[in-house]
Amino acid sequence: MGELIGMGLTDYYCTRVRFSGGRWCVLTIATDQSDGFDDTEITCFDGLLDHIGVVLELHVTKRIEHSLLDTYLGERTGARVMHGHIRRGDGETIRAALWFSDVRDFTVLTETLSVEQLLDSLNVYFETVERAVRAHGGEILRFVGDAMLIVFAQENDQTAETVCENALRAAKAALADLAKVNKDRSKGGLPSLRFGVGLHYGEVVYGNVGGTHRLDFTVMGVAVNRTARLESLTKQIGTPLLMSDVLASHISEPTVCCGDFAVKGVAEPLTVHALESALPFAPASEAKD
Template identity: 50%
Template sequence: MDSHQIPNILAPEDQARLLLRETDGWALSPVLDWMFSSSAKTLDATELLRGLVDELLAVGAPINRIRYSFWTIHPQIAAITFIWTKTDDHIEQVSVPHGIRETGAWIGSPAEKVVNTQQLQRYRMDELDFDKEHPVLRELHVQGVTDYVGIPMRAASGEYHTVFISTDRPVGFCDQDISKFNRMCDFLQPKVEVLAMRSMSVELLNTYVGARTGQRVLRGQIKRGDGELIEAALWFSDLRDFTALTESLPAEELLDVLNTYFEFVFDAVNEFGGEVLRFIGDAMLIVFTAETAGGPKEACRAALKAAERAFLSLASFNEGREKQGKPEIRFGVGLHEGTVIYGNVGAPARLDFTVMGPAVNRTARLEGLTKDVGCPLLMSKDFAAIADVETVSRGIHKMRGVEEPQEVFSLQSCQGI
């Protein structure tokens, strides 16, 4: 057994004493009573930790820091950690990136030992040789920690979430403190599991359908035909020369080009309050709702600012590609404003949340005209009028699926976007 590892199984009679308050020191029962109360029924991990800390302090538990972490499913992060410290009485949320298990921050750490051994680990600072321990323990010692306990909580997936509790009490924790914390985590585990599952659901929906749509799904708007009319600035963009790129580039490099283009556009759109609704091959359908932006004019201007940002960012990136002898990544954008249906369509058991209506078709046709007009960004007459910015007419053009020819506009410096 590891020198820091402690068996975490109490005899039944000892567990009963903990629950019936027949122990010395602080009482565990009020904390457990709180866990079953309505005030502990929350889907907010920060709120749960705040409540837990308040209850432990109220019964006199000798704590100066609590941290719990749970693994999640997210394209950028592997786990989420919440930390409370007595010094500033503040809860910090930390996102743990993928690859953490291959770094020095994890290897040999108390967290790694708790997860790998699936056993409670205790670190009494006055007994440690810090030259042989993970650096995080020295950091905690410098902060005044005298005793540090890590407790595993098994998730339904088989992973182990963790709770770490420390004290600055000169004598550290007593054995009953450890037993109470360990028993407390048996009751805390289902709540942390719910938080972890909720986090996964939210992040997966945000990743695959977008934040706005994801929230609607979580609120129960999941039946085919559910929808509403919304007013929005609409964006349709398409990668230039994609067919030629598919024929000339290896699959891995083609995927890299696509992801680079998507990333630059997404970052710009996200910054100005837009939402990517769909990736359609090499195309993107995006909305800037009037409700979110504060009005139709604000939505149109946000879309324009996002487009300018995306073009400028990609132009800078293309300078590096040119030096490497690689083809430029270029794209076109069509912008229109109108009212669309925003809702669920599809088969009964396979749905898509999207926008529909003539305005969507017109936006896609505007993007198609960018190639013919020789300008990477075109907007409809309606969009230009609502945005109320200086524009230049690029003539009247026929659009497939639109009965009357339409006048289209660009910004004054079309090529300088």
């Protein structure tokens, strides 16, 4: 109440409004009129409650729907579902910077932490990455256990350089933020959280796939597989962040070529780059295919 007074408000009307199914919602109305609400206005409010309830329930329901879809599907995907793109096979071809990341030594974590500690650790990791990704225009498309598939979709007014730079900035921010988190975890006797991330840029199919009764929005294509394979090389090369030569060509930060690597499911060897600032690690001449 003190906060309302500080805002210059003089009176406060509070009541409950009935929703369908026997549910109730709290309705509050405040005024800055010098004399507050008079009896006529309060009587008017009371008489309008049934009508207000109908309109208010529609707004509350829509807000809940948006919140649920954004939380469980992502902002871009949730919006597509809200607009009726729910038919199996609906899809489009988009260009995007792609991110695939995976927690390091996850098996060790599962064996050394309690269930509660493991879930808390994963949530800390996911939250740290999510914060960096959202700040740079990305969308978490899928959690696969402790792995994450993220897209930085190239909108009509964006260039390849824009989304690739955004993906790189997000990855660097997430790695830096997690390093800070690990300092606090160390003080509490908890193991550090580390992850590897692969970045690529390419064309993917973004669409609705699944069975008759269970659908999922996802991205598919060669570019997705290459992104995942890039991440798998981070252990071998010894640096947490790797990218394709395609993405490296669209960023301004200097990179170093780590070599060409034959990976599962990709016909031709991947030319892999890392940030020059990440040196030292195994140079291209020492990297093993």
